[in-house]
Amino acid sequence: MKKHPLRVVQFGLGPIGCAVARLVNERSDLELIGGVDIDPEKTGKDVGTIIGLDKELGFPVVSSLKEVLDRTAADVVTHTTSSYFDLFKLQIEEILQSGLDIVSTAEELSFPWLENYVVANELDEVAKQAGKTVLGTGVNPGFLMDTLPLTITGICQKVDYISVTRVINASERRGPFQAKIGSGMSVEAFMEKMESGRMGHVGLPESMGMLFDTLGERMERYDDSVEPVVAEKLTKTDAFTVQPGEVKGLKQVARGFGANGEFAKLTFIAALDMEDDGDTIQIKGRPDLEVKLKGTNGDLSTVAMVVNAVRRVHEAPAGLVTMRDIPPVTA
Numbered sequence: 001m002k003k004h005p006l007r008v009v010q011f012g013l014g015p016i017g018c019a020v021a022r023l024v025n026e027r028s029d030l031e032l033i034g035g036v037d038i039d040p041e042k043t044g045k046d047v048g049t050i051i052g053l054d055k056e057l058g059f060p061v062v063s064s065l066k067e068v069l070d071r072t073a074a075d076v077v078t079h080t081t082s083s084y085f086d087l088f089k090l091q092i093e094e095i096l097q098s099g100l101d102i103v104s105t106a107e108e109l110s111f112p113w114l115e116n117y118v119v120a121n122e123l124d125e126v127a128k129q130a131g132k133t134v135l136g137t138g139v140n141p142g143f144l145m146d147t148l149p150l151t152i153t154g155i156c157q158k159v160d161y162i163s164v165t166r167v168i169n170a171s172e173r174r175g176p177f178q179a180k181i182g183s184g185m186s187v188e189a190f191m192e193k194m195e196s197g198r199m200g201h202v203g204l205p206e207s208m209g210m211l212f213d214t215l216g217e218r219m220e221r222y223d224d225s226v227e228p229v230v231a232e233k234l235t236k237t238d239a240f241t242v243q244p245g246e247v248k249g250l251k252q253v254a255r256g257f258g259a260n261g262e263f264a265k266l267t268f269i270a271a272l273d274m275e276d277d278g279d280t281i282q283i284k285g286r287p288d289l290e291v292k293l294k295g296t297n298g299d300l301s302t303v304a305m306v307v308n309a310v311r312r313v314h315e316a317p318a319g320l321v322t323m324r325d326i327p328p329v330t331a
Contacts, residue, residue: 005031006075006314009068010051011095013037013061015174016105017080018051019303024078025053030310034068035061065098076310079104083202085112085119092134096127102134103309105302107203109136111146111322114209114219124320133316137309137323139301140166141203144293145266146210147323149281152291153215161263161284162211168270169277170249173298175239181270182228182247183240190228190247200226201268204254211264212256214324221257226250229271237272248272305329 008030010021017037024032025048035047042050048057062068065077077095079102082088088106095102112120127134136142145164153159170178180199182190193199204224212219229249235242242248249271256264279293312326323329 003029003311005029006310007031007033007073008310009034009036009065009074009077009100010047011036011065011077011079011091012081013039013042013050014080015176016299016302017078019299020078020080020306021047021051022053023303023307024310025051025057027307030307032057033072033074034059034065036063036065036068037061038063065095069098074100076101076103076314078102078306078310079106080306081106083107084198085109085116089119089123092123093126096123096130096132096134099130099132101132101314103306103313104134104136105138105306106136107138107141107206109134109320110138110141110203111206111210111213112136112320113213115205120320127320128318131318133313133318133321135309135313135316135321135323135326137305137329138203139296139298139305140201140268141207141210142305142323143301144279144296145204145207145268148291149283150211150214150324151328152281152289153283153285156283156289157286159215159283159285161265163265163267163280163282164207165267165280166269167274167276167278168268168298169272169274170270171235171237171272171274172277173270175237177270177298178237178239178272181249183237183249183272184242185228185247187228187230187245187247190250194226200250201252201270204252204266204268207266208254208256208264210322210324212258217258217263219256219263220259223255223257224252226252229269229274231272235272240272242272249274304331
């Protein structure tokens, strides 16, 4: 039996949000019915224009979800605003209390039960009271360093150690991502910014927590280190010109330790002009496994994961769920 298209509101119209909205608009099983953003340069303009379509869609970008729901009914919100609980929690609560399911790119939402246990329980309760579902996902966290390696362990009789390495040629990514990894900064400024806690890759603790918890391992200790990747030659992109000696990216390594020592290592390297772009998963156990993945475009893959998860989330039991709680997300 053919299912009716799910009515989707895009909440947040930055580069990723606009790309999500475009893909939703392409899909026959989904219908884009609204766009929310507080940027005064976007509000009031047709959503089709703002997200980069060659046509208007007949409804404007508005600054609140209520304005969309006053005009039409909806089923699901695709949410792409912030990484951090203190910035997105009230948004998520508002959406749930408006009676809508949520697929979000918020990294701290992807597996919040270890790092943000109290606020995760609060959101779970709000979702259950509303009878709605919320999922945090993306390519990483959400897939490459957690869901995919966990799926691969299904063919292992035992697992002793997991290592995942992700190398990104950031020259092929959007300008805001290049800025997020410190492109063009001095080493000193980079280290100061990292100390503030709001730069670099977000989501390694969540991926690590999902690995440990799902495999039944108790995490005794978690370590996370970051160092700059420094340019050895002049490096240019559309967004940055990086001089030799300046930062062109970062290397971030997370280690999780169980009762028998180090159990998992997650290495994230993102820098301009990086070679050997790709993802490698190594599992030590019975048997030993190695999986290499090439061609994973972070932006395209994040957008795909969000949109492909919409119907899974809409059909899932109410509450705060993770990627391990729903059926496999597929194209």
